[in-house]
Amino acid sequence: MAVCDDLGRVNGTFALESASISLAESVTESAVHAVVAAGSFHTGAARRDDHLRSPALLDSDRHPAIRFESSGAVRGDDGVWTMEGSLTVRGHRAPLRLTIDSLALRDGSLRLSLTATAHPSAGPTTNPTAHPTAHPALGTATRAVVPAEEEAAGEEDLLMSPKIAVIYYSSTGTVHELAESVAEGARKEGAEVRLLRVAELAPREAIATNEAWAAHMVATEDIPVATPDDIERADAVIFGSPTRFGNVASQLKQFIDTLGGLWAQGKLADKIYSGFTATATATAHGGQESTLLALYNSVHLFGGIIVTPGYTDPVKFADGNPYGTSHVNGQGAIPVDDTARAAAVYQGKRVAAVTARFKNA
Numbered sequence: 001m002a003v004c005d006d007l008g009r010v011n012g013t014f015a016l017e018s019a020s021i022s023l024a025e026s027v028t029e030s031a032v033h034a035v036v037a038a039g040s041f042h043t044g045a046a047r048r049d050d051h052l053r054s055p056a057l058l059d060s061d062r063h064p065a066i067r068f069e070s071s072g073a074v075r076g077d078d079g080v081w082t083m084e085g086s087l088t089v090r091g092h093r094a095p096l097r098l099t100i101d102s103l104a105l106r107d108g109s110l111r112l113s114l115t116a117t118a119h120p121s122a123g124p125t126t127n128p129t130a131h132p133t134a135h136p137a138l139g140t141a142t143r144a145v146v147p148a149e150e151e152a153a154g155e156e157d158l159l160m161s162p163k164i165a166v167i168y169y170s171s172t173g174t175v176h177e178l179a180e181s182v183a184e185g186a187r188k189e190g191a192e193v194r195l196l197r198v199a200e201l202a203p204r205e206a207i208a209t210n211e212a213w214a215a216h217m218v219a220t221e222d223i224p225v226a227t228p229d230d231i232e233r234a235d236a237v238i239f240g241s242p243t244r245f246g247n248v249a250s251q252l253k254q255f256i257d258t259l260g261g262l263w264a265q266g267k268l269a270d271k272i273y274s275g276f277t278a279t280a281t282a283t284a285h286g287g288q289e290s291t292l293l294a295l296y297n298s299v300h301l302f303g304g305i306i307v308t309p310g311y312t313d314p315v316k317f318a319d320g321n322p323y324g325t326s327h328v329n330g331q332g333a334i335p336v337d338d339t340a341r342a343a344a345v346y347q348g349k350r351v352a353a354v355t356a357r358f359k360n361a
Contacts (some may be wrong), residue, residue: 015040017065032083036066063090070098075161075190162355163233164191166348167226168240169198169251172212174278174329176220177336178344179240182276182325185348186238190356193348194234196226198255226255228262236272236307236355238348239295243279246287247294256298269303272355276325276344278336292323307354309347319343 017035039060041052053060070085087096097117166183170176176197183193197220200207207213231237241252248256262268275295279288296306310322318339319325325347327340 013040013042014038014066031072032068032070032085034068036068038064038066038089059090068096068098073100073190075187081161161190161192162235162352162359164193164236164238164348164352164355165196165226165230165234166193166238166240167196167198167230167252167255169242169249169255170216170220170240171202171242171249172210172280173216173219174280174327174336175240175242175276176216178276178278178325178327178340181341181344182238182240182348185345185350186352187348188345189349189352191236191348191352194230195223196230197223198226198251201251201254228259231259231271232262232267234271235359236274236351237304238351239273239275241275241277241291241295243277243287243291246290248291252295259302263302266303271302271304272307272351272358273299273302273304274307274309274324274347274351276347278327278329280329288326288328289321289323292321292326296323305358307351309343309350312350313346315339315342315346 014036017037018033037060038058039053041049041058041060043049043052052058055062058066065088067088068085069088070083073081073083075081081100083098083100085096085098086093099117164183164186166179166186168175168179170179179195183195186193200217207217239252239256241249244250247253259268273296275292277288277291277295279291299306308323309316309325311317316322319342321343325340325344327336328334329336
């Protein structure tokens, strides 16, 4: 473990007395508890070590344990995971934030790099006994790295969150709205999400005859267009398509038909897949369920793992479609409502949670 502060750097080791990680279904609700022996600090310089353990600093005889406790992890907009917790030194407790820089598994051993930062709310202090993060031994910008041997080829990176691609086609915007809610749900569950649209195939003359279609094309032109590489990089793929005569829209189907190369290499297999849809029909259903079943036909050929919402949450009894989120917009007269949005958010959360369990099994 390397320990440093704003004033300088001290390299040394602590002995970990005990540690526990309680994993909840959602990583955001998991808990971490660790106890370090304060008297075990060792830098290789006896005089310096004695000073660090002395009553002036760690006071390890009277306070032999340094404790860190955290409940839950939060993923920032930049994709970086942090844990808000508390650090107890010399009997004093103060807020501390741990940033997870890297996490990896090799030969059954966990390697991680963490940056610990005193919480801004802790405030400055000139009395080193008043606040644990005021100690030069811990500092306000402490970095802790668990030591490990030289990295070997083939080391497996443990990503803190699954990578999910939400890939959709939308002409006038209904499926796009659902896609945003699906992505929102997956992010809430801690996934790294990419929202991607497939290329438009319709002639511009045809699009120009429909004001809503033309407007939606302009409004979403900054959304990246999906490529097969996006499928390859993802741990899970959630497809969205409007219903076309009870089937998948040709634009999305054309994209799926470009995946033959990945399929031949077996790179579509063993990923999580799910789907959602919307129909513009004025009837009650318009073939929305058969659209999702048709979509899943391709997934079966992929060797993929289909994760549907089923009836695993009360929102599905309101939404009513166990195969995936769906919405009937009544030829544009019925906008996406709270029920459809809630169902889409839940579907994104469910796919992210199941994917995380598979990924970290």
